[in-house]
Amino acid sequence: MIRVLLWIQETWAAAARSSWMATATALAVTTGLWVAGKGAGVSSADLWPWRAAVQLSGLWAFTLFCMAAVAVGRSQAMEPVFGGFDRATRFHRIVGPAAFLFTIAHVVLMVGQALHQGQTVASVLNPLAPQARTIDIVATLLIGGLVALAFSRLRHESWLALHRPIAVLFLVAAVNFTIFESGTPQGFEPLRTWMILLMLASAVALLYRVFLFKRFGDRYDYLVEAVVPRTDDTLDLVMRPVTMRMMYEPGTFAFIRVPGSDRHAGELHPFSISSTPVDRDLRMSIKKVGDFTRSLTTLRAGARVDVYGPFGGFTPHRFAHYRRLVFIGAGIGITPFLGMLAFEQTNRDFRRIWLYYVVRDRDHAPYDEEIRASYLKADSFIDYELWETASRRRLTAEKVMEAVAPLDNCAVMLCGKPEFVSDLTRQFHQRGVPLERIISEELSF
């Protein structure tokens, strides 16, 4: 019984801190206000089986879209709500498609409703049909087309750029049916006000991200000090501040822009910081996976780099109450731990740490030497293990627990590819580690 109560308490605590609770609340408010509107007699005739489903699917799609937009507004003020920008991005990747699926459901249900009423499909999908909601239909069709395009093989930047028109179309449709079209939102003031608030929040997030972030975001001017190749596909970008240094927590990340780049001057790309905040120079350890990262090898010393940040909640100080930590970094996922390890030499904050660097083999472990040279100098007591999957197969939670057990009062920090992170998260959770003590960062945005 006590175990069940503890489980409920931990689950509730985790949920309460997460953006999912905010999303559930937003959906509940939307639904509640819709029900209240019907109770007040606003367009309450013939609700079942089609109209209620049509209206609710549309309202839920809109609510989820707003939450997804706010999540990736790149506002540092919103980071605590989402537990860091990396988590906000993961949240966006789930909620954004969910909003689109509800949009599809909305359209399908509208078609069903039309057929049920003896009308044609064209009466719902043809924007030029008599009494058609032209703006909503055009916006929805365009959204569908753009999302389909997004699923084709696009450059990362093009894929990102597609999000903007999709967001604008969502807002256009929302403004239209909230303000201009007759129906529950327009007829019931509390729901209309709520939707306008959601719209404003997402519009502000969109505006800030697209137009204002580059100008008004926390930006620091740096110059390239060196580009150090570590392996064929990994490099260190070392930068020196021109004036003011960016202050950051070890384990966080920042966006960089290279204004002098021929092809990528306007692009912002996020990378984990692998230096310690004690150092003057800022170091990012980067895997060459695309055009932009490959172009970094051509940067010369003295080239200007704009650094925006810091972002992210993947830092042990955010979880200061955990004194026993397991760090697991796979491949380039070791990057945030390098900064933490360097910081450990000066922070006079004692913890017990088990650090695993998971690589295919020693040839793919460019930071092994650096770690070995520093972990014994740390204030914290650190055990370090280079885990070579070629000879030892995959690292599992069971293997970690053999070294660390018991895992009581331990927090686990994971960084690597999404599949690696989700697999180990599941394994640790199955072995009794509460989700709130599993802190992860995925390297995929």
Added chain:
Amino acid sequence: MNVTTEQVGTISVVRVSGQLDSSTADAFSSRMIELAKAPTTRLVLDLEQVAYVSSAGLRVVLALFKQLKANGGALVLAAVHPRVQDILEIAGFTAILPVAPTTDAAIASLSQTR
């Protein structure tokens, strides 16, 4: 860091004051290695005046414990500062290293081992 050594019968009492971290661990280690060389050395490490021990200090203490044990000797930590006690517990060292509340208690426990 300051280290003083006192002989109480056949037991060596080492009193340490200051901080046992990466800047002092090497010097401390050198002193302790000399003491631990003799066979069957029984040693009390009084940490009342040590408010901070880093991993470097812990590794020296652990190495000392292992060396003494290998030579047939023994080590007891005594009067450990509460902050250092926390560190020992976080590191899981309280399960390995014997800790006595006072130097006298440590001497008494080592006297019984002979």
